[in-house]
Amino acid sequence: MDDSKYRITVTATQLAALSNATETCSRLVMGQMDMALNWLRDRDGNIVSSYELTKAVEALTRPAQGLAPNQSGGVGWHESGDAMWDIYTHIRHRLAWDRAYSEGVISPGEPRKWPDMSGVNFDDPTNLVGPPIKIEQVDPEAEGHDDDCPFCGSSDSAYSTNGEGDFFVNCLGCGAEGPVASSLESAHHLWRRRKRRD
Numbered sequence: 001m002d003d004s005k006y007r008i009t010v011t012a013t014q015l016a017a018l019s020n021a022t023e024t025c026s027r028l029v030m031g032q033m034d035m036a037l038n039w040l041r042d043r044d045g046n047i048v049s050s051y052e053l054t055k056a057v058e059a060l061t062r063p064a065q066g067l068a069p070n071q072s073g074g075v076g077w078h079e080s081g082d083a084m085w086d087i088y089t090h091i092r093h094r095l096a097w098d099r100a101y102s103e104g105v106i107s108p109g110e111p112r113k114w115p116d117m118s119g120v121n122f123d124d125p126t127n128l129v130g131p132p133i134k135i136e137q138v139d140p141e142a143e144g145h146d147d148d149c150p151f152c153g154s155s156d157s158a159y160s161t162n163g164e165g166d167f168f169v170n171c172l173g174c175g176a177e178g179p180v181a182s183s184l185e186s187a188h189h190l191w192r193r194r195k196r197r198d
Contacts, residue, residue, distance in 0.1 A: 007172060009138060012095070019091040022084045029081030031065050031072040033058045075128065082128035089125035090133040096121035098137060109165055109182035124163075136160045136170055150194060151176045157191070159184050 010018065020039060027036040037049040037057065062069060075085055096119065100106050106113050112122055125133070136158035148155050154173025161167050162180060169178040169191035178191035 009172075012098075015091055015135075016095060019088055019095065022088040022091065026081045026084035026088055029084065030074050030077050031058075031062055031067045032074075033061060075126070079129055082126075083130070086126050086128050086130070086133060089123075090135055092121045093123070093125045094135040094137075108167060108184045111165065132163065134160060136172075138172070149173055149176055159187060 024036045024039050027033075034049075034054045037054050038047065040047065040049050040053075042048050058069070062071070065073065067073060073081070075082060096117075100113075100117055100122070101108055105116050127133075138156070138158045149157065149171040152171065152174035154171055156172035157169050158172055159167055160170040160177070166180045166182055167184050167187040168180045169187050170176070178187060178194055181187040181190050
C-alpha cells in the first residue's frame with residue numbers, strides 16, 4: 001500500500017457530505033442495503049426507499065456478496081468497507097465535537113459531558129485499516145502574518161487535536177506542529193510565542 005499522505009480543505013457542509021458518502025459506501029460493502037438506501041432520492045429530494053425496494057435490492061445483492069437473506073457482513077467484512085467506515089467515524093466524531101464546542105455544550109479541553117454527548121458520534125472513531133485519520137479545522141483567524149509558520153512562512157494553519165482533549169496548531173504548508181495545549185486559545189498563543197522565539 002502507498003504511504004503517501006494528502007491534505008484536503010473542505011467546508012463543514014462538504015465534510016458532512018463526505019461523511020454521508022463514506023457511510024453509505026461502507027454500508028453497501030457490508031451488505032447493509034436498508035441503511036444505504038436511506039440516501040436514495042428522487043429529483044425533488046424525496047426519499048424513495050421503501051421496504052419493498054430494500055427487499056428487492058437485498059434479494060439481488062446479498063447472494064452476490066455471499067450473504068444469507070437476513071445477514072449483513074458488518075465491520076470486518078471487507079477492507080475497503082472498513083477503510084470507508086474509518087473515514088466516516090472520524091468525520092462524524094470531529095463534526096459532533098465541533099458542534100458541541102460551538103453550541104457551548106463544552107469548552108475545548110473539557111471531557112465528554114454526559115448525557116448531553118451520549119450519541120455514538122462522540123465515541124472514539126474506529127481505526128480498522130491503517131493509522132488514525134487526522135481531521136483538522138482550519139483557523140481563519142490564524143491567517144495573519146503574526147501566525148505564519150516559523151519554518152516555511154505559510155499563513156495556512158489549522159487546529160488539531162491529539163485525541164486526548166489537547167490541541168495544537170498545525171502548519172498546512174509544511175506540516176510543522178506547535179506545542180500541545182489544553183485549549184484552542186492556549187494552542188494559538190503558544191504557536192505565536194514559538195514564532196517569536198524561533
